[in-house]
Amino acid sequence: MDTNIYQHFRNDERPFIDMVQDWVEQVNMQYAPVLTEFLDPRQAFILETLVRQETELSFRFFGGYEAAERRRCLIFPEYYKPVQEDFEIELFSIHYPKKFTTLSHGKILGSLIGTGIRREFLGDIISDGENWQVFVAKEISHYIQLQATKIGNVKVRLEERSYTDILTPKDDWTDEKATVSSLRLDNVVGTIFNISRQRAKQLIETGKIKVNWTPMQRPDFLLDLLDIVSVRGFGRLQIQAIEGTTKKGKIRLTLGVLRK
Structure with missing residues (x-):
């Protein structure tokens, strides 16, 4: 990988660039896929820029649904054929007393991070205007279901759902x-x-x-x-x-x- 790659990005992005280089080296050494945590769009752009320099490697992003902002990336050798299950993403619906309170993206995110979960394990939080769902990394799905019992002062329950139950996000971009x-x-x-x-x-x-x-x-x-x-x-x-x-x-x- 080009050692001068740092000059194309911000100084504070160097640790992430180093991480991508480690992932690439791991795939090359083990000749097996590597799955990242959830990446924001800027991180995804950096990863794509770097991995495209590796002619024998491929990559694919997936965040649980087509329009996801935060996505995991699978970096893999050319021979490998990825499937959706490789991305290890779980979908949870958030059940809460809708008659007595409202939720927001910020409240949900703050409460989930307050349980000790790193942001990188959380994908998009989506809503149709009333119902809410969150995409999470499979490796913490059991933990989040046990620990996320409140959003702010409101009691909630997280229920695992299948991809066929994904909400249609209400979005005004x-x-x-x-x-x-x-x-x-x-x-x-x-x-x-x-x-x-x-x-x-x-x-x-x-x-x-x-x-x-x-x-x-x-x-x-x-x-x-x-x-x-x-x-x-x-x-x-x-x-x-x-x-x-x-x-x-x-x-x-x-x-x-x-x-x-």
């Missing part, structure tokens, strides 16, 4: 075009959600913004391809393409935007 003066986090958030850069900076510094599901408190953080930004109270955005610059030097973006 829209495709949008925008031009920005820079890829700084505060600048992109301010432009897309039509707020001042100072207000965007305040949201970042007070912990109300996440990049790829990780809290980010640096207004000058530079976004890149496939990053997902969550802005509490405003919604989410994903940079889907960086399409060059205008004559005035502004950066053209294609984005997915989910507005609250």
Whole structure:
């Protein structure tokens, strides 16, 4: 693998790049598939970039359903023919008293992580507006069923379901075009959600913004391809393409935007 690959990515992505290199080496040495944990879209992009350099290896992503954001990846030798079961993903429905409370993505995620489960073992959390489901790595499915008995102060029960029972997610993502003066986090958030850069900076510094599901408190953080930004109270955005610059030097973006 190209030892200069680091220069194409952010410094804070080096540990993940090293991890991908370890997975690739393992497949090459053992000549057997390696299954990753759940990856966010940015991590999936990095993995794909690196594995494509290995001409004798293939890969496939799967997150439990076709439109999944968080997906596991199977890296395998050319001879191998993967099947869905190789991805070891379980689906759980969350049963809760719907007449007396409502759930949210943030509440569910926070409560599941509060049981000691690492984010990398959790896939998408989806809803049809009332019912909720979560995809989890098979290796922690028994643990999560035993430990996840409350979401916030609400008693819940997780029930394992088959793939034929997957909800149809209620999703209002829209495709949008925008031009920005820079890829700084505060600048992109301010432009897309039509707020001042100072207000965007305040949201970042007070912990109300996440990049790829990780809290980010640096207004000058530079976004890149496939990053997902969550802005509490405003919604989410994903940079889907960086399409060059205008004559005035502004950066053209294609984005997915989910507005609250």
